[in-house]
Amino acid sequence: MSTNMVKLYQPGDKSRAVCPHCAKLVTTTFNYRDVPFDDGSGTVRDILTAVCDECAQIVAVPAQSTPAIRHAREVADISLEVSIPAPEVEILDAAAYRIDPRATTRFRKSLFAYYLSKWQRETGELDRLQEDVRTWLTQRQALSKQIAGIKIPKRRISFKLSPVTNQNVRKIMDRTNLDKTKLMRGVIMMTEREILSDKPGPVIRELQEIAAIVNA
Known part of the structure; x- marks a missing residue:
């Protein structure tokens, strides 16, 4: 039976991704940031994210961080x-x-x-x-x-x-x-x-x- 592999990132790890702010492929560094909900209804604190090395904006959220974001959204009062x-x-x-x-x-x-x-x-x-x-x-x-x-x-x-x-x-x-x-x-x-x-x-x-x- 096949399983989906999930890469586990650590703070300071490097990766590459398309930055929506810079509109190009950039190098990213994984770091802890506060991530706002898409609808502006709240923020989840200290979540590991991929941060653009050029503009310092959040580029992506790894799979390991999504359960914490989902939980924060569910319990927002x-x-x-x-x-x-x-x-x-x-x-x-x-x-x-x-x-x-x-x-x-x-x-x-x-x-x-x-x-x-x-x-x-x-x-x-x-x-x-x-x-x-x-x-x-x-x-x-x-x-x-x-x-x-x-x-x-x-x-x-x-x-x-x-x-x-x-x-x-x-x-x-x-x-x-x-x-x-x-x-x-x-x-x-x-x-x-x-x-x-x-x-x-x-x-x-x-x-x-x-x-x-x-x-x-």
């Missing part, structure tokens, strides 16, 4: 921030407490990621999500009217998403026509139904296993 009524945040945190009394506010992200994955697996739920969220929000508004005169504060939920997760968020938003705030409120709706009900669904066992890993 993207912020998700929403502001929602405090009682809804309390639903999310109460669900986290029922799953694991040791859970902190960090588990909000785990709940969000769990339901994001669940919706992707179970397309039937995703198809119903927009209407379900609309109905649930109408019910929440009715509850708010019953306590008229009491000011309900808003709470900010903020955490970081990987580019892959952020892309999945956008796909679900496009599919359901829900913005990020309503998508988060959809997660809260699901936790109320499946975790805080008198007869919680089987998802609570799955989430307890996730909590055991997160809190390890």
Whole structure:
């Protein structure tokens, strides 16, 4: 069985390559440099690269450096921030407490990621999500009217998403026509139904296993 040979370069090694900046064949020296992503979304630090001996610009990246670049791109954080009524945040945190009394506010992200994955697996739920969220929000508004005169504060939920997760968020938003705030409120709706009900669904066992890993 044949295998692909990969040449392993060391700092200071020489090579030759076409420099896109000099527009000609040049001699290069391998050295550690910071490499920006093509889309300008970030930079991966201290990656071995082939540097042009004439213009000192990066000419190429050897195969041994590509896994580190791929990893850096995958873990680059993207912020998700929403502001929602405090009682809804309390639903999310109460669900986290029922799953694991040791859970902190960090588990909000785990709940969000769990339901994001669940919706992707179970397309039937995703198809119903927009209407379900609309109905649930109408019910929440009715509850708010019953306590008229009491000011309900808003709470900010903020955490970081990987580019892959952020892309999945956008796909679900496009599919359901829900913005990020309503998508988060959809997660809260699901936790109320499946975790805080008198007869919680089987998802609570799955989430307890996730909590055991997160809190390890």
